[in-house]
Amino acid sequence: MKAITKMQAIIIAVIVIVAVVAGVIYLFFLAPPKVLPPKDKVVIGVAHTLTGPAAAACRLHHAYYYMIIEDYNAKGGLYVPEYGKRLPIELKEYDDKNSIDTMLTLVEKLIIEDKVDLLFAPWGTAFNFAVFPLTERYRYPLVALTFGSEIAAEKMRRGEFKYAFSVLGLPSETGKEIADLFEYIDKRMTPIKRVGIIYHSDQHGVEYSGAIFSHLVMRGIEVPVHQSYPPDIADFTPLISTLRAANVDVVILCGYMEGALFVHQCKAQNFNPKLIFIGPTMEVPGLVFGPFGFTPKDLIGVCYYDGWPATAYKDPKLKAWAEDHKRRIGDYPFPASATFYAGLECLFKAVEKHGLDRDKIRDALVTETFDTIVGKFKFRQGYSAQCELAGTITQWQGGTMMEVIWPPEAASASIICPKPAWPS
Amino acid sequence: MIDVIIGGAIIGAIFSLIALGLNLQYGVTRILNVAHGEFLMLGAYVTNIFFSNYGMNPLLSLILSGPIIFIIGILIQALIFRRIISISRSAEELEFRSLLACFGLLFIIQNMVRIIFGPMPISNVYLTESVFILGERFQLNMIVSAIMSVALSIIFYLVLRLTKLGLALRAVVEEPTGAQLLGISIQKMHSLSFGLGVLLCAISGTLVSMIYTNINPYIGPQYTFIALTIIVLGGLGSFIGSMAGGFIIGYIYYLSLKIEPLIVMAIIYLFLVLFLIGKPKGLFGR
Numbered sequence: 001m002k003a004i005t006k007m008q009a010i011i012i013a014v015i016v017i018v019a020v021v022a023g024v025i026y027l028f029f030l031a032p033p034k035v036l037p038p039k040d041k042v043v044i045g046v047a048h049t050l051t052g053p054a055a056a057a058c059r060l061h062h063a064y065y066y067m068i069i070e071d072y073n074a075k076g077g078l079y080v081p082e083y084g085k086r087l088p089i090e091l092k093e094y095d096d097k098n099s100i101d102t103m104l105t106l107v108e109k110l111i112i113e114d115k116v117d118l119l120f121a122p123w124g125t126a127f128n129f130a131v132f133p134l135t136e137r138y139r140y141p142l143v144a145l146t147f148g149s150e151i152a153a154e155k156m157r158r159g160e161f162k163y164a165f166s167v168l169g170l171p172s173e174t175g176k177e178i179a180d181l182f183e184y185i186d187k188r189m190t191p192i193k194r195v196g197i198i199y200h201s202d203q204h205g206v207e208y209s210g211a212i213f214s215h216l217v218m219r220g221i222e223v224p225v226h227q228s229y230p231p232d233i234a235d236f237t238p239l240i241s242t243l244r245a246a247n248v249d250v251v252i253l254c255g256y257m258e259g260a261l262f263v264h265q266c267k268a269q270n271f272n273p274k275l276i277f278i279g280p281t282m283e284v285p286g287l288v289f290g291p292f293g294f295t296p297k298d299l300i301g302v303c304y305y306d307g308w309p310a311t312a313y314k315d316p317k318l319k320a321w322a323e324d325h326k327r328r329i330g331d332y333p334f335p336a337s338a339t340f341y342a343g344l345e346c347l348f349k350a351v352e353k354h355g356l357d358r359d360k361i362r363d364a365l366v367t368e369t370f371d372t373i374v375g376k377f378k379f380r381q382g383y384s385a386q387c388e389l390a391g392t393i394t395q396w397q398g399g400t401m402m403e404v405i406w407p408p409e410a411a412s413a414s415i416i417c418p419k420p421a422w423p424s
Numbered sequence: 425m426i427d428v429i430i431g432g433a434i435i436g437a438i439f440s441l442i443a444l445g446l447n448l449q450y451g452v453t454r455i456l457n458v459a460h461g462e463f464l465m466l467g468a469y470v471t472n473i474f475f476s477n478y479g480m481n482p483l484l485s486l487i488l489s490g491p492i493i494f495i496i497g498i499l500i501q502a503l504i505f506r507r508i509i510s511i512s513r514s515a516e517e518l519e520f521r522s523l524l525a526c527f528g529l530l531f532i533i534q535n536m537v538r539i540i541f542g543p544m545p546i547s548n549v550y551l552t553e554s555v556f557i558l559g560e561r562f563q564l565n566m567i568v569s570a571i572m573s574v575a576l577s578i579i580f581y582l583v584l585r586l587t588k589l590g591l592a593l594r595a596v597v598e599e600p601t602g603a604q605l606l607g608i609s610i611q612k613m614h615s616l617s618f619g620l621g622v623l624l625c626a627i628s629g630t631l632v633s634m635i636y637t638n639i640n641p642y643i644g645p646q647y648t649f650i651a652l653t654i655i656v657l658g659g660l661g662s663f664i665g666s667m668a669g670g671f672i673i674g675y676i677y678y679l680s681l682k683i684e685p686l687i688v689m690a691i692i693y694l695f696l697v698l699f700l701i702g703k704p705k706g707l708f709g710r
Contacts, residue, residue, distance in 0.1 A: 050543070051535070051538055051543065051641075051642075052642055053640060053642045053643075055538075055543030055640075055642075056543045056544045056545050056640055058543075059542075059543055059544065060544075201686055227685060228685065228686045229681075229685040229686060230685060230686055230687075230688050230689065232646045233681070233685065233688075234435060234636075234677065235431065235434075235435060235566075235677075235678065235681060237427065237431055237562075237681075238427075238431070238678060238681040238682035238685070239681065239685060241427060241682070242682070257545060257637065257638040258638065260637035260638070261635075261636060261637055261638075264549070264552050264563070264637070265563060267552065267554075268552060268553065268554040268561060268562070268563040268564075269554065269561050270554065270561060286544075287544075287545070290544075291544070291545045291546050291547045291549075291637055291638075291639075292547065292549070292637045293547060293549030293552070293637060424553075
């Protein structure tokens with residue numbers, strides 16, 4: 001093969017250099033600017049439970065979806081930097097009928113057919129656990145409000161659920177906080193040596209009761225009753241007899257609405273342990289003073305364990321928010337209300353800073369700290385979110401909202417223990 | 425021991441009343457009303473209108489809610505089941521068609537209540553104080569509900585046994601053609617039995633809502649399952665069977681809660697299966 005001459009090499013080099021320079025000039029100076037598709041709104045999709053037995057709880061916990069959209073739309077919408085203006089937010093909402101299969105189909109429809117810009121999370125631990133692989137595949141950041149699972153958290157920590165963010169605490173964190181609280185009470189207030197745990201037989205009940213059980217046993221606290229019950233239990237009297245016979249100092253019920261029946265029956269049976277802990281729904285003022293039929297006096301000393309991070313509404317800014325909440329929703333907030341709102345605020349603030357590029361939103365949620373109604377707020381993947389005005393355990397103390405009693409540095413009131421006798 | 429005897433009886437009495445209405449409807453009309461629990465739920469909601477808006481005592485409100493629910497029952501029978509009964513050529517065909525209609529009714533009632541009242545739970549919590557019986561404490565609302573359930577069942581039994589109306593209803597159950605020849609209007613008896621069945625179920629809804637705090641549009645099926653279990657155990661169409669079945673299931677339920685709460689329903693169904701192997705037609709079935 002004949003070698004090229006020096007002149008030919010120079011000509012080729014010149015041609016290459018000219019081509020590269022021409023390309024660079026075209027790209028940076030002559031090429032038409034990248035045209036964004038026209039956009040007149042930001043569409044957020046959600047498939048959650050609007051009908052079925054869990055619809056009431058979903059409506060309570062997801063009220064903040066509507067609230068934050070209303071708040072942003074009142075100021076013109078969500079600022080989207082790539083468009084340089086605020087765009088109104090539209091919520092595209094489907095009913096999953098309390099079925100995980102239906103929810104998954106609908107979320108995929110929201111992503112593929114409706115091409116929504118962002119997603120809100122479904123309701124409940126099991127539903128969020130099921131949707132994470134899907135949102136991971138389509139790279140949609142998801143702020144899960146009603147979620148607490150150790151198994152999923154481990155996957156978050158291992159990087160398998162990179163787009164999932166959790167607001168509430170994990171069962172192990174709750175277990176540790178409860179054990180810390182009991183140790184504190186045992187040393188400084190009144191002995192707590194024996195605890196009874198009963199739980200609703202679902203993922204929440206199993207994971208929370210298991211974690212609390214392990215932490216208590218590790219601290220040398222006896223757990224003579226660790227018993228599940230069916231979801232549609234009609235009478236707690238036999239379980240109350242078992243707890244009474246076991247002479248427990250504290251009872252923890254990891255369940256939902258049936259907790260109200262349990263408290264009514266404890267009162268009727270005059271079974272009055274030093275503390276009673278009840279799971280989700282017994283912390284909601286609109287339920288406990290409405291259909292559950294309690295007065296503030298009835299509940300003094302009843303605690304809520306899953307309010308992680310529970311917010312102290314005595315802070316002046318949050319007090320004003322709580323009043324606004326009452327005006328708009330009809331009831332005072334529950335311990336995690338403001339935290340739920342703050343979690344969604346982080347998502348919106350990430351969009352306002354980085355636009356609708358979902359990878360950038362995800363990176364912002366991982367790395368940045370946001371200013372929210374509960375102060376500085378930061379997600380920690382695989383752990384509970386960190387926020388400034390947070391506690392972990394709340395207690396009814398005769399008011400219309402719960403007080404944060406633990407940890408001491410976040411407490412809005414002192415612990416009441418032992419709880420007073422049931423009012424007649 | 426006392427708590428088991430009385431606690432089981434309380435649950436049993438309430439279960440019996442829930443099952444009684446279903447058994448009456450099936451016995452007279454051969455309609456297996458799988459929307460039975462929905463009428464229980466409806467009863468609780470109608471009571472709640474008077475309880476939460478006017479502060480009316482749930483038991484007193486039965487004076488108003490009872491006739492409303494009874495009329496709803498009669499209307500549903502006239503609008504849906506009368507036609508099904510007239511076009512069905514055999515008892516089997518009637519059972520099949522009415523079963524499908526009842527499934528439809530179940531979803532219609534559920535969704536209508538959901539649309540009108542929303543998904544939030546309601547309750548008519550009343551008489552939550554405790555009373556002592558033989559040294560054991562019980563919730564007053566449970567005791568009152570149990571006493572009312574037994575009283576209503578006895579009244580209903582006496583009506584069936586001692587009145588002309590009861591005689592006519594029993595005649596339709598046992599010999600419909602003969603009853604017709606004697607001038608008894610089968611159509612009227614069907615309407616009446618369906619309306620009464622719905623009424624009994626709705627009354628049990630009021631009683632249940634005095635105790636439980638989570639009445640929502642979707643609670644119906646769990647009560648339908650309990651009622652079905654009781655009438656199968658007691659014998660389809662048998663009044664005494666409903667009563668006995670209710671108390672047996674009530675005791676099994678209470679004892680299971682004491683021994684292993686998680687498998688209450690499994691224990692009940694295991695008992696039912698074993699019992700039916702020995703006595704396929706139930707306790708008082710013919």
